[in-house]
Amino acid sequence: MVLDQPRTPLVERELPEPEPGPGQVLLRVRACAVCRTDLHVVDAELPDPKLPLVIGHQIVAEAPDGRRLGVPWLGWTDGSCRYCLSGRENLCDGARFTGYTLDGGYAEWTVADERFCLELPDEYEDVHAAPLLCAGLIGYRALRLAGDAERLGLYGFGSSAHLIAQVARWQGRRVFAFTRPGDLETQAFARELGAEWAGGSDERPPQELDAAILFAPAGELVPAALRVLAKGGVVVCAGIHMSDIPSFPYELLWEERSVRSVANLTREDGREFLELAPRVPVRTEVDVVPLAQANEALERLRRGEVRGSLVLQVASSASRSEAT
Numbered sequence: 001m002v003l004d005q006p007r008t009p010l011v012e013r014e015l016p017e018p019e020p021g022p023g024q025v026l027l028r029v030r031a032c033a034v035c036r037t038d039l040h041v042v043d044a045e046l047p048d049p050k051l052p053l054v055i056g057h058q059i060v061a062e063a064p065d066g067r068r069l070g071v072p073w074l075g076w077t078d079g080s081c082r083y084c085l086s087g088r089e090n091l092c093d094g095a096r097f098t099g100y101t102l103d104g105g106y107a108e109w110t111v112a113d114e115r116f117c118l119e120l121p122d123e124y125e126d127v128h129a130a131p132l133l134c135a136g137l138i139g140y141r142a143l144r145l146a147g148d149a150e151r152l153g154l155y156g157f158g159s160s161a162h163l164i165a166q167v168a169r170w171q172g173r174r175v176f177a178f179t180r181p182g183d184l185e186t187q188a189f190a191r192e193l194g195a196e197w198a199g200g201s202d203e204r205p206p207q208e209l210d211a212a213i214l215f216a217p218a219g220e221l222v223p224a225a226l227r228v229l230a231k232g233g234v235v236v237c238a239g240i241h242m243s244d245i246p247s248f249p250y251e252l253l254w255e256e257r258s259v260r261s262v263a264n265l266t267r268e269d270g271r272e273f274l275e276l277a278p279r280v281p282v283r284t285e286v287d288v289v290p291l292a293q294a295n296e297a298l299e300r301l302r303r304g305e306v307r308g309s310l311v312l313q314v315a316s317s318a319s320r321s322e323a324t
């Protein structure tokens with residue numbers, strides 16, 4: 001499925017099998033999970049994508065030698081800039097990103113730099129492993145940046161939050177989930193996954209929060225979250241794009257509250273999270289659709305009609321199951 005121009009639907013097209021360049025491996029895609037960032041690329045909210053482009057950066061694929069590999073968002077770094085040299089390759093000046101500046105996984109075949117591919121835990125079937133690759137591991141980085149917050153708010157209870165809520169509970173934190181106002185179904189889903197309270201993003205939780213992670217790309221949630229934070233609390237913005245943040249009184253930031261963002265991932269984040277996920281164990285709730293229905297899948301994500309993670313099935317693996 002190819003994006004020829006932003007703000008146009010993906011087009012189904014036969015492409016030549018991609019040629020692996022130096023350090024790259026040719027991969028047969030088995031599944032690719034859908035991420036909110038895919039929508040930002042399609043909607044031209046991120047500048048200068050490769051065009052034409054194959055989007056998708058939560059890829060479960062098979063190498064020619066039969067190994068199963070995961071391809072995440074961080075596809076390549078220069079290894080030489082001051083960020084790479086200080087252990088912050090997620091901020092690399094020259095980074096290339098899967099499904100944005102490199103072709104990704106909404107396709108039958110792809111190529112990837114092997115040094116950036118991740119080994120996937122055997123416990124997960126392909127479609128269940130795919131959402132771990134961005135929703136899981138960027139969510140996990142956001143959770144780490146929330147510090148040791150005991151009372152954790154999650155705004156936007158979708159692909160990422162449903163995984164991170166499980167990790168947070170396992171770590172002994174208390175989880176408070178915020179959804180679109182009136183979305184009782186998602187609030188019930190959050191409670192099933194261990195949230196002790198779930199309500200609309202316009203509601204006040206029963207207690208002040210030590211941290212809030214914003215997975216929804218709505219800038220007005222920043223002051224809304226600051227309003228329910230305890231002293232010293234942090235608001236972590238986990239998305240790559242967000243609508244403008246409205247101005248707010250300094251009083252909301254006073255008393256050592258802070259606002260920060262999370263950008264990309266390091267390979268270390270990936271290895272750490274993928275090692276942790278089966279130990280929790282993180283259960284991925286997936287809604288599987290065939291690759292050819294990628295446009296419909298993106299529209300459903302846009303409308304918020306997804307429980308857990310949406311995954312495109314590309315090729316079936318030897319065995320399949322409904323739950324992990």
Ligand SMILES: [Zn+2]
Nearest residue numbers: 079081084092
């Ligand atoms: Zn670099």
Ligand SMILES: [Zn+2]
Nearest residue numbers: 035037134135
């Ligand atoms: Zn993503």
